[in-house]
Amino acid sequence: MPDPLLAARGVVKRFGHVQALQGADFTAYPGEVVALIGDNGAGKSTLVNILSGVVQPDAGEITLEGRPVSFTGPMDAQRHGVETVYQDLSLAPHLDAAANLYLGREILRGGFLRPFKALDRPAMRRAAVQAFAELGVTLLDVNAPVGELSGGQRQSVAVARAVAFARKVIFMDEPTAALGVVQRGRVLDTVRRVRDRGVGVVLISHNMPEVLSVADRVEVLRLGRRVASFRAADSSIEELVGAMTGSLDEPDAGNGNGNGGDGDNGGNGANGDGGTAK
Amino acid sequence: MTRSQLPEWARRALRRNEAWTFAILVVLVAYFSISAPGKFFTVYDITQIAVNAAIYLVLGVGMTYVIITAGIDLSIGSVLVLAAVAAGEYTIHHGAAGAGWFTVAVSIVIALAVGAAWGALQGALVATGKIPALIVTLGGLGAALGLAEIATGGQDPSGAAATHLQNSLGYGKVLGIPWLVVLAAVVTVVFGLLLGGTRFGVHTFAIGSNPAAARRAGIPVGRHLVKVYALMGLLAGLGAVMWLASYGTTSIAGHSTDNLKVITAVVLGGTSLFGGRGSVLGTVIGVFIPAVLTTGLIVVGVQQYWQDVAVGAVLVGAVYLDQIRKQTRERT
Numbered sequence: 086m087p088d089p090l091l092a093a094r095g096v097v098k099r100f101g102h103v104q105a106l107q108g109a110d111f112t113a114y115p116g117e118v119v120a121l122i123g124d125n126g127a128g129k130s131t132l133v134n135i136l137s138g139v140v141q142p143d144a145g146e147i148t149l150e151g152r153p154v155s156f157t158g159p160m161d162a163q164r165h166g167v168e169t170v171y172q173d174l175s176l177a178p179h180l181d182a183a184a185n186l187y188l189g190r191e192i193l194r195g196g197f198l199r200p201f202k203a204l205d206r207p208a209m210r211r212a213a214v215q216a217f218a219e220l221g222v223t224l225l226d227v228n229a230p231v232g233e234l235s236g237g238q239r240q241s242v243a244v245a246r247a248v249a250f251a252r253k254v255i256f257m258d259e260p261t262a263a264l265g266v267v268q269r270g271r272v273l274d275t276v277r278r279v280r281d282r283g284v285g286v287v288l289i290s291h292n293m294p295e296v297l298s299v300a301d302r303v304e305v306l307r308l309g310r311r312v313a314s315f316r317a318a319d320s321s322i323e324e325l326v327g328a329m330t331g332s333l334d335e336p337d338a339g340n341g342n343g344n345g346g347d348g349d350n351g352g353n354g355a356n357g358d359g360g361t362a363k
Numbered sequence: 364m365t366r367s368q369l370p371e372w373a374r375r376a377l378r379r380n381e382a383w384t385f386a387i388l389v390v391l392v393a394y395f396s397i398s399a400p401g402k403f404f405t406v407y408d409i410t411q412i413a414v415n416a417a418i419y420l421v422l423g424v425g426m427t428y429v430i431i432t433a434g435i436d437l438s439i440g441s442v443l444v445l446a447a448v449a450a451g452e453y454t455i456h457h458g459a460a461g462a463g464w465f466t467v468a469v470s471i472v473i474a475l476a477v478g479a480a481w482g483a484l485q486g487a488l489v490a491t492g493k494i495p496a497l498i499v500t501l502g503g504l505g506a507a508l509g510l511a512e513i514a515t516g517g518q519d520p521s522g523a524a525a526t527h528l529q530n531s532l533g534y535g536k537v538l539g540i541p542w543l544v545v546l547a548a549v550v551t552v553v554f555g556l557l558l559g560g561t562r563f564g565v566h567t568f569a570i571g572s573n574p575a576a577a578r579r580a581g582i583p584v585g586r587h588l589v590k591v592y593a594l595m596g597l598l599a600g601l602g603a604v605m606w607l608a609s610y611g612t613t614s615i616a617g618h619s620t621d622n623l624k625v626i627t628a629v630v631l632g633g634t635s636l637f638g639g640r641g642s643v644l645g646t647v648i649g650v651f652i653p654a655v656l657t658t659g660l661i662v663v664g665v666q667q668y669w670q671d672v673a674v675g676a677v678l679v680g681a682v683y684l685d686q687i688r689k690q691t692r693e694r695t
Binding site for chain 1: 557560561562563564565568569571572573575576577579580581582639640
């Protein structure tokens with residue numbers, strides 16, 4: 086196993102009286118799709134928000150390529166090569182695909198127009214077409230406002246924006262939730278292609294079959310902590326659901342909570358740092 | 364012929380709202396030219412229309428930016444009056460009508476500064492996200508007018524405009540074109556290009572289109588809103604200078620419906636009240652439709668008050684179409 090790309094250790098976050106994360110761990114490796122799953126309220130969104138710089142943790146350590154980092158905001162995370170595809174896509178529906186791709190990072194013209202911060206639209210359009218081609222996406226009309234595109238194409242624009250700038254990690258929050266079967270397949274293909282470029286992809290999803298089909302590894306959050314880490318190829322939906330809900334803990338009470346799960350994973354060659362229930 | 368058979372440039376043109384509004388304007392001009400041959404389409408009428416429209420155009424350019432951010436500014440008439448009173452009071456105490464060029468220059472700077480500062484203040488309040496722009500600028504409408512009335516006792520002071528200002532910007536012409544029109548055209552072109560071709564422009568659209576996305580993309584939304592409302596105020600200040608130059612008085616009571624006229628023009632020009640879509644070119648067309656109607660109805664001998672009826676009907680129709688478009692997009 087290579088060194089972790091992005092790792093969180095003992096992350097704590099409180100919102101008022103609610104302790105959303107109580108010492109959560111998380112690890113993503115380069116060139117890997119890792120799914121982050123958990124029941125509602127398990128702390129997934131909080132953890133992703135912390136790792137992508139939206140929210141600052143109360144305690145705990147985050148390292149990127151082994152170096153400790155603390156993102157001051159999403160822009161800071163982006164400067165470090167960490168991008169996020171939000172569940173609502175975060176696109177400006179009235180702007181075209183190229184303008185959305187470069188929103189906040191516009192390509193500007195040089196020369197005497199420089200002081201006016203004039204946009205270099207042809208350059209942005211060319212780069213956008215190329216970015217979509219790399220994802221295997223054909224946009225019918227690059228000049229159309231993205232609000233007029235289909236759901237799948239809008240999704241592609243959001244993913245392309247993250248991919249174009251992510252040098253290290255991409256978080257994808259329920260990227261297929263609103264899509265039909267065909268579009269869903271395309272997005273998952275995209276996820277694999279991005280991974281093959283050596284970027285770490287963190288997938289947040291409720292869809293267990295999808296998680297097992299696209300993820301290389303699955304990390305499970307429950308009650309604000311990582312309770313298990315599975316290798317997707319060796320896991321079943323029942324195991325994932327069991328770890329999410331905690332129902333697997335009970336039969337193993339004699340061994341101590343979750344140690345049975347740990348043993349299982351170890352035996353299956355899963356990543357050694359997961360699988361503990363405490 | 365279906366839409367897909369049209370060439371690319373034609374489809375792109377049809378997608379733009381300005382195309383439809385422009386067609387209405389062309390039809391109006393054609394109708395009046397044919398109904399009253401040689402009367403409507405004279406140099407005098409065109410000049411008169413342009414002079415009447417110049418101040419509304421300058422205000423409309425600023426309002427286009429504000430509405431694209433999904434905001435509104437009801438205060439522009441009062442801000443214009445406040446800026447005019449500030450500039451006028453300075454002029455009165457520095458030579459009144461006979462004031463020199465230096466006084467004229469300082470009074471112009473005062474008008475622009477008062478407008479921009481008032482706009483920036485309103486923008487800062489809008490940017491907090493706690494008070495809707497409608498309420499901020501409704502409050503601004505009352506407060507700015509009240510301050511102007513306190514400063515003047517509610518009476519238009521005499522000597523508010525220097526003769527130098529009136530004879531140059533007010534009545535002067537260059538190559539037969541009034542300076543007021545030239546100034547309005549320059550403002551329109553400059554801020555039209557700024558909106559359509561720069562980072563400032565695209566950020567303005569993005570904020571109106573999806574403020575959360577704009578924020579996540581690292582656009583300083585609050586600071587941008589302050590700039591947009593300050594620009595609106597600055598142009599209201601410029602409108603004050605143009606008004607003083609043109610009419611020689613502050614007209615404290617004469618600007619209470621400027622906001623409605625300007626918002627009407629901007630919306631007629633295809634700028635969406637929901638934000639995210641619009642253009643300065645559309646606003647130019649939107650300003651000229653009521654202006655052409657007024658002149659045209661007089662020329663063909665119909666009571667000019669029909670203009671108010673026609674503009675009202677077209678406005679409601681334009682917003683109805685906009686709403687339909689919005690719903691169509693949200694369904695897909």
